[in-house]
Amino acid sequence: MTDHIGAFAEAMCSDGIAPPLRMFADGTLRRFPTNGRPNDDSGWYVLFDGDVPAGAYGDWRSGMDRTWRANTSRELTAGEKNEFRRRMDEVRRKREAERTKAAKESAQKAALMWSAAQPAKADHAYLVHKKIGAHGLRQIGGELIMPLRDYSGGIRSLQFISPNGAKRFLSGGTVKGGYYSISGKDPVCIVEGFATGASIHEATGQAVAVAFNAGNLDSVATALREKFPGKQLIVCADDDCSTEGNPGMRNATIAARASDALLAIPDFGSARPEGATDFNDLANHLDGRAVKVCIERAQCVDAERASNAGVEIVRADSVRLEPIRWLWRGWLACGKLHLLGGQAGTGKTTLALAIAAKITNAAQFPDGSRAPMGTTLMWSGEDDFGDSLLPRFMANGGNRQRLYFIKGIKDGEKARPFDPATDFLALAARASQIPDLKLLIVDPIVSAVNGDSHKNAEVRRSLQPLADFAAQAGVAVLGITHFTKGTSGRDPIERITGSLAFGAIPRVVMATAKPQEDGGAWRMVRAKSNIGPDGGGFEYSLSQTIIDADRDISGQAIRWGEPLDGTARELLAEVESPESESDAPARDEAQRWLESLLADGPVAAAEIERLAKVSDRSMRTVKRAKAKLGAISAKCAFGWTWELPKRAKECPQECQSESVALLASFN
Numbered sequence: 001m002t003d004h005i006g007a008f009a010e011a012m013c014s015d016g017i018a019p020p021l022r023m024f025a026d027g028t029l030r031r032f033p034t035n036g037r038p039n040d041d042s043g044w045y046v047l048f049d050g051d052v053p054a055g056a057y058g059d060w061r062s063g064m065d066r067t068w069r070a071n072t073s074r075e076l077t078a079g080e081k082n083e084f085r086r087r088m089d090e091v092r093r094k095r096e097a098e099r100t101k102a103a104k105e106s107a108q109k110a111a112l113m114w115s116a117a118q119p120a121k122a123d124h125a126y127l128v129h130k131k132i133g134a135h136g137l138r139q140i141g142g143e144l145i146m147p148l149r150d151y152s153g154g155i156r157s158l159q160f161i162s163p164n165g166a167k168r169f170l171s172g173g174t175v176k177g178g179y180y181s182i183s184g185k186d187p188v189c190i191v192e193g194f195a196t197g198a199s200i201h202e203a204t205g206q207a208v209a210v211a212f213n214a215g216n217l218d219s220v221a222t223a224l225r226e227k228f229p230g231k232q233l234i235v236c237a238d239d240d241c242s243t244e245g246n247p248g249m250r251n252a253t254i255a256a257r258a259s260d261a262l263l264a265i266p267d268f269g270s271a272r273p274e275g276a277t278d279f280n281d282l283a284n285h286l287d288g289r290a291v292k293v294c295i296e297r298a299q300c301v302d303a304e305r306a307s308n309a310g311v312e313i314v315r316a317d318s319v320r321l322e323p324i325r326w327l328w329r330g331w332l333a334c335g336k337l338h339l340l341g342g343q344a345g346t347g348k349t350t351l352a353l354a355i356a357a358k359i360t361n362a363a364q365f366p367d368g369s370r371a372p373m374g375t376t377l378m379w380s381g382e383d384d385f386g387d388s389l390l391p392r393f394m395a396n397g398g399n400r401q402r403l404y405f406i407k408g409i410k411d412g413e414k415a416r417p418f419d420p421a422t423d424f425l426a427l428a429a430r431a432s433q434i435p436d437l438k439l440l441i442v443d444p445i446v447s448a449v450n451g452d453s454h455k456n457a458e459v460r461r462s463l464q465p466l467a468d469f470a471a472q473a474g475v476a477v478l479g480i481t482h483f484t485k486g487t488s489g490r491d492p493i494e495r496i497t498g499s500l501a502f503g504a505i506p507r508v509v510m511a512t513a514k515p516q517e518d519g520g521a522w523r524m525v526r527a528k529s530n531i532g533p534d535g536g537g538f539e540y541s542l543s544q545t546i547i548d549a550d551r552d553i554s555g556q557a558i559r560w561g562e563p564l565d566g567t568a569r570e571l572l573a574e575v576e577s578p579e580s581e582s583d584a585p586a587r588d589e590a591q592r593w594l595e596s597l598l599a600d601g602p603v604a605a606a607e608i609e610r611l612a613k614v615s616d617r618s619m620r621t622v623k624r625a626k627a628k629l630g631a632i633s634a635k636c637a638f639g640w641t642w643e644l645p646k647r648a649k650e651c652p653q654e655c656q657s658e659s660v661a662l663l664a665s666f667n
Contacts, residue, residue, distance in 0.1 A: 004053040004070050007486070008045075011068050012057050017043060019057075025049040027087075029094040034059050040171060044098070046091050052080050056091045060099055060174075066454065067091075071486030103156065106172035110147065110158045113140065113170075120144050125163035130280055132198035135182045146194060148178030148212065151227055159212055161194070175212060177219040182208040187232035189264070189295065190221050190255065192248065195280040200236060203279075203288035204295055214238065214251035218451065221259035233261035234298045238278040241416045248277060253301055253422045254450040258461065262298035266291075272414070301425075325474075327372065327438055328355070328365050330532045332476040334438070337467045337505060339445065341481045341496045341527075342512030347542045347556065348480050349383065350392050351512065351524060352441050354558035355478075357398030359438050366538045366560040374438025377431060377475075379406040379418060381447045387553075395545035395555030404434060420448040424465040428472060437475050442466065445479025446498060459501035467505060479506065488576045492527035492568045507531050511568055515575040515627070521561050523575055527568040537564040537571055539633070562605060562633050562640045574620045590617055591625035595644070598631060602643035605633065 009019040020032040020043075027048045031041035047055035058065040067088055117138035120127070124144060127134060137144050144161040148169075157173025159180075169175060179190075182197055184207035191197040197208035211220040221235055235256040238248030249265070256263040266282040273285050283291050325334040332338060332355070340348050356376035357363070364370055383389050385405050393403055406418045409426060418427075420442055431437055442448060448466055451458035470477040481502060487495040492511040493503035503509050509528040515521065525537030539561030547553045564571050597603055597611070612622050630645050 004049070005047065007070060008047055008053070008055055008057075008068055010485075011066070012045070015057075015064065015066060017057065017059060017064070019045070023047065025053060025055070027090075029091070029098055031098075044095065046094065048087050050083075052084065054084050054087055056088065056095070058095075060102075064452065065095075071488075075489065102172040103174045106170055106174070107154070107156050110155045110170055110173060113158060114138065114145065114147050114155055116140075117145055126161055126165055129165070130195040130198070131284055132195055132202065132280065135194075135198050135201065137194070146180050146210070148173065148175060148180065150178060151223055169212075176216055177223055178212070178216070179220045180210040180212075182210070184208065187234050187262075188224065188228070189234045189236050190217060190224065190261070191236045191279070192217065192238050193278070193280075196236065196238065196278045199280040199283040199288070199291055200295060203283060203291035206234075206295070214247050215451075217251050217255035218258055221255040221261055225259040225261070233259055234264050234295060235259070235261045236264045236279060236295070236298075237266075239266055240277050241414060245419055246416060246422070250419060250422050250450055254461075256301045263301050264295050264298035267294050267297075324531050327359070327374075327476045329367075329369055330529070330536075331365075331508065331510070331526065332439070332478065333507065333531055334476055335471045335474050336476060336507040336531065337463065337470050338476060338478045338508045338510070339481060339496070339502065339506040340478060340510045340512070340524075341483055341492070341502075342524075343483050343514060346512040346514050346522060347540075347558065348512055349380070349389070349443055350396075350542065350556045350558055351540070352443065352478055352480060353378075353389065353393045353398065354396040356403065356439055356441065357393055357396035360399035360402035361397060363397065366540075367563060372438065373402075374436045375402045375404065375434055376439040376441065377404045377406065377434060377437060378441040378443070379420060380441075380443045381420075382443060391547050391553055391555030392557070393555070394547050395557035402436075420445075420466075421450045421462060424448075424469050428469055431469075431473050431475070437473065440470070440473075440475050440477045441480070442477065443480040445481050445502070448479070449498075453498040453502075456499045456501045459499040460505060463501065463505045483511075489573055490569075492525070492572060503528065511572060513572045513576050516577065521575070521627075521633075523564065523571055525564065525568040525571045535565070535567045535571075537568070538562070539564065574623070586618070586621050587624045587628065590621045591628050593617070594622060594625050594631065594642075595629055598629075598642060598644045602634065602636075602641035605640040605642055608642055 005023050005025055009023060012019045017034060025047040027046060029044060029046045032043045033040035034043035042060045044060065045055060045057035047053065053070040054068060056067045069084060117140045120134035120137040120139040122134060124139065126144060137146055139145065142163055146159045146161065147155045148157040148159065150156050156178050157175060158170040160168050180194065182201045184201055184205050186207065188207045188209060189197065189200050190209045190211060191200060192211055192214050194210050197210045200206065201208045209220055209224060211217045217235060221233060224233060235252045237252030240246045240248040252263060255261065266279050268276055268282060268285060273281070276285055279291050282294070327334055340352060342348050358365055358371040359374045359376060362371055362373040378389065380389060394400065408415055408417050409423055446453050449459055449462040451462065453459060466477050482497045483495040484497045493509060496502045507530045508526065510524060511527045512524050513522065521539035522541060523537055523539055526534060528534060541559045541561065543557050543559055544554045545557045547555050597608065608622065609619055612619055626642065631642050632645055634641050634643060
């Protein structure tokens with residue numbers, strides 16, 4: 001049981017939740033702090049013990065909600081699946097009951113505190129510092145209080161603001177979807193914090209909805225759009241340019257796009273004060289007129305949506321039939337979004353760069369087809385250009401003049417990192433200037449998601465700009481992602497970390513795996529295709545290649561191996577499933593059989609497969625035997641062969657030269 005608790009705690013950590021020091025697998029819903037304060041209890045978990053331990057965890061403050069099941073290394077029985085669903089339904093009922101109870105108690109407490117509070121004093125230190133009025137706030141002791149209201153006007157919680165600007169929420173209250181309103185004229189401005197909203201209202205006279213934090217902008221904006229379908233909304237962003245990922249801009253962009261609202265951004269000019277991010281900072285740096293100008297300049301996030309006010313339809317007989325434009329037939333298509341996922345350490349980024357290298361040189365792909373000559377553009381949020389990505393690209397024979405890296409975003413004198421979640425509109429214009437662009441690599445693709453990567457709607461909404469970019473630019477977009485730990489044996493699409501939308505939106509999904517046993521070949525397979533055949537793949541291996549001996553620079557290279565037939569699930573299971581003791585005798589017998597077969601020299605791989613079938617031997621077992629023998633695969637004019645390693649050493653020099661030349665042309 002302790003091992004399952006550890007695995008459960010590890011899953012919580014992977015989602016950014018620090019688990020409590022002591023955990024119990026007794027089916028009880030337990031609360032714990034997630035913000036470091038002992039009196040906070042927004043975190044929750046419940047864990048069941050049994051044949052298949054399972055549970056759930058989350059954070060009521062952020063709205064996170066996850067389920068978890070122990071890895072059994074086998075397919076669950078129908079009874080076990082039903083039991084898992086029953087337990088999760090029980091968790092859901094417990095969680096909702098507990099959450100409803102806590103929210104009700106907090107709302108009652110908030111209403112009482114609000115009614116007992118006095119109007120805020122104009123000389124409160126926070127208001128004086130921000131140079132704003134109170135606009136309906138109240139005060140208890142030295143703290144300002146602001147109610148979070150629902151859409152019927154009821155108070156659901158409170159935010160407290162201390163004289164030094166520190167903010168906290170009433171424990172147990174529901175923040176998501178709650179807002180504070182300042183009455184005014186249309187259009188309605190939706191903002192993160194009170195000071196920002198007060199400055200905008202004072203400069204424009206417009207109505208304001210305060211969402212309290214960036215993560216709540218989307219919920220407030222979409223709810224106001226539903227409540228006021230014909231009203232103009234403006235989401236007013238905080239420009240957190242010095243913060244990684246710029247959460248203010250990212251979340252404001254999401255909210256504006258989701259609610260069909262305009263987006264307003266504070267413009268500080270060339271002399272931006274250090275630490276200035278929002279419209280309150282802008283009002284204090286310049287004046288209210290500068291705030292008003294920025295609000296008046298608010299623009300639609302989606303340029304296409306702005307230029308198409310109506311619904312356009314087209315009759316099918318006026319549509320021209322067009323074939324798929326393949327970059328690599330069956331694997332990469334122009335104008336489509338693709339995904340490459342797999343276990344950590346399987347060389348996914350190197351695989352993507354190896355494919356890019358083929359395109360930059362019009363070299364042969366692993367199936368023998370030739371790549372069209374073209375350029376590749378790459379964004380990476382994990383690896384350095386100079387010491388990691390470029391050496392790998394060069395180790396795979398890439399042409400440096402046809403590879404570009406996305407470095408960042410420059411706006412006048414300001415520069416910030418490129419954010420794939422918000423900057424694809426800007427990228428589209430720049431990409432059109434890159435000659436003969438064929439491929440865009442996004443590593444990792446989860447960085448393009450605004451919001452919760454485990455929620456289907458948020459992932460779909462976030463990946464759509466990538467799909468649109470691919471279609472508009474006519475390039476193949478390849479995103480890279482990971483498999484969830486402990487999912488071996490399951491369908492590859494279900495193993496992709498995050499929402500199932502990661503596997504649904506791309507037109508082609510590829511997956512990688514490395515063998516559990518030494519000597520086995522690694523595999524890249526086609527897990528899904530909406531535009532071609534599923535299944536099949538290629539073996540490959542990784543090696544280090546010297547790029548610059550004088551400076552001790554080397555790069556990881558891909559060496560492609562034999563083509564594979566079969567479903568993606570079967571092909572991955574063959575290398576990921578460790579050999580059991582009961583399999584060893586069959587493998588030993590196959591090893592003796594294969595050694596005898598290869599004793600006189602190389603044998604065609606197709607002939608070995610035929611003989612194995614005739615002798616009722618599993619090819620999975622034969623390939624395990626091959627790995628144990630250390631037998632190698634070689635490409636010749638007639639296809640793939642297997643041979644013993646000593647044969648390669650004894651082969652005459654002219655044969656070795658011919659073999660190396662053939663392999664070089666293939667790779």
